[in-house]
Amino acid sequence: NPAKTLSLRVVPYGRNQRLLIVRDVSERLMLDAARRDFVANASHELRTPLTVLRGYLDLMEMESQGNGVLAPWHAPVVEMRSQAMRMENLINDMLKLARLESGRAQMREERLDAPAMIQRAVEDARALSRGQHRFELAVEPGLGLSGGETQLQSIFVNLISNAVRYTPPGGAIRVRWQQTAEGVRFSVADTGIGIAQKDIPRLTERFYRVDVGRSQASGGTGLGLSIVKHALEAFDGRLEIESEIGVGSTFTGVFPPHRLLRLPAPEPAETP
């Protein structure tokens, strides 16, 4: 039946024999696709009403502090607005993840100026850090990639902002972008709280958090690393995680050589 998807596995059986296990996985794949479609549609539908609510809450917050006097409903409005923003982040991440999970067929093949994108992600992270962390950058110029911009941006933004969110003030964050024998490596090393070895394999599961309170308080949705993992897979890459409690963590995205792209050197600035 051409509509069926079969999974084949060969396992040793007895001394010189092999067993071929054939499994019909069509239904499981269909259910997976139905779940992804549902999540994508639901997230999309939730966005519109939420945008309307956010709009009115923005307005009410402004009104509640008119003439320099705070209205009695100022505090609840600020709280409602912050919860609405949290919901928006969550819905956007759910939509992103559902799109990524539906396969790499959708990834665009663009020429990406990765060093410039890293610069922008670091600038955003500086704003998030409010000057409380030291940033060190070692970015190889001219080292671009081919692939989708949204996917690459998700990788850079999530890993750098996680480093800020899980590193106490005074800590350092080192961002590296370099070519190696196995391709291109993007690594973010922090001197933060670190992660226990037992938790590392589970970090890329949806909504897995070591400390739910800390994740939510710092604006996390619990989906960041799942998004990073899937985005890296779209580039045929992989995620490596090393960490030690109380010492810090290093997250590295490894991109294969066939994604590498040499960017033209920037035009020298014209002298008047």
Ligand code: ADP
């Ligand atoms: P969240 O929105 O909760 O940060 P992520 O998927 O990005 O979701 O990360 C999952 C969990 O991994 C986090 O809740 C946190 O416990 C842990 N984690 C991620 N990055 C770091 C880091 N740089 N240092 C320590 N823990 C981290």
